[in-house]
Amino acid sequence: MPNELNQDAEHLRLLAIFHYVVAGVTAFISFFPLLYTGMGALFVYLSHQPVKPGESLPPEVLGWFLVGFGIFLAIIGFAFAVVIFLAGRALAQRHRYWFAFVVACMECIFIPFGTILGVFTLIVLSRESAKGLFLSVASAGPVQT
Secondary structure, three states: OHHHHHHHHHHHHHHHHHHHHHHHHHHHHOOOOHHHHHHHHHHHHHHOOOOOOOOOOOOHHHHHHHHHHHHHHHHHHHHHHHHHHHHHHHHHHOOOHHHHHHHHHHHOOOOOHHHHHHHHHHHHHHOHHHHHHHHHHHHHOOOOO
């Protein structure tokens, strides 16, 4: 039993580190939708320029749509990166079991890294011995990391 608890503690520590890494990758990837924002801003800028004969300009509405769409996707990505980071923190401190469990389920949507991390997190969190680590910390107070 003590060996099993040590193994679960090590798995939770590694999962926390991997959550931090995936949160960083998610935050980095969340910058890419801002390319839509830049392209939309260019469309808006060009729609206010004088038109040369025989040229057609991109519509201003399309530009504003791309600006809003890019900002929306970036905000969603950054928010999810924060949620993944908080799940890693919960795993490291061994509290908020259900939060970490639900985030692991949500991570499975994001192929390939989120799926791999989510599945392994669900496997570890489904063990009774890992649940016991969360319960023992809840009664003793948070773990210092």
